[in-house]
Amino acid sequence: QQAEMTAANAGDIANLGFVVGSKCVAVIDTGGTYAVGRALHQAIRRVTALPVCYVINTHVHPDHVFGNQAFAVEEAQFVGHVRLADSMRRRGPNYLGALQRDLGTAAEGTTLVLPGLSVAGIERIDLGGRRLVLRAWRTAHTDTDLTVLDEKSGTLWLGDLLFVGHIPVVDGSLRGFIAVSGELKHVAAKRAIPGHGRAIAWPAAIIPQEQYLGRLLADLRNALKARTPILVAVETIPCDREDQWQLVDRFHKRNVTAAYAELEWEQ
Structure with missing residues (x-):
């Protein structure tokens, strides 16, 4: 759903899923709390008794990784971008503190579970007649972005490298996000699953x-060329096609701030 994690939604806001092969199951993102991850694990068990062999996190944000603990009962390999483990170590304590503060009892049982298997480029994993292609990307939405392509169905899991409805969020590099978005268009897939929102044609x-x-890039470069102070830029740079996006008030100004700091070094 297009929302921030709150006690009302219990941290269940991101797209989560799993792919079943003839030998085992791969999980793609686990949710924002242990309880969300446990519900996903139970949903898998209603479909198949095959073991979970891989738990794949698409990036570091808590709504995608804090359900990992629910899969500790499986002999699964936790998989992520080559920089994910370090990023989780650095950000995790603050994320966990905020989760406990904002969600209260809904956060009970939630702990950090770091990946043991890292992806630096392109890796392929076989679930038994079902192959997934994992690809680590340069810094874009974050510096830990990973995509998963299910070759059999043509489904591309993008995490938050794709925003549909929810305004895009820059927590890595604006220039990198633009470059990666352009490269992603060349990935052959039938449908895409964004980090939030419905599956959509690709x-x-x-x-x-x-x-x-x-x-955003063009407006910021113009502002920097005109020596516009950051506080003025944050208040005056408009959100392109604002009526098409949700959570603009929460994230657009944050994007301007982050990208201003990145781009001012170009000048």
């Missing part, structure tokens, strides 16, 4: 995101 799904990020 690659047309990424066009609105590219437009938003491209306009």
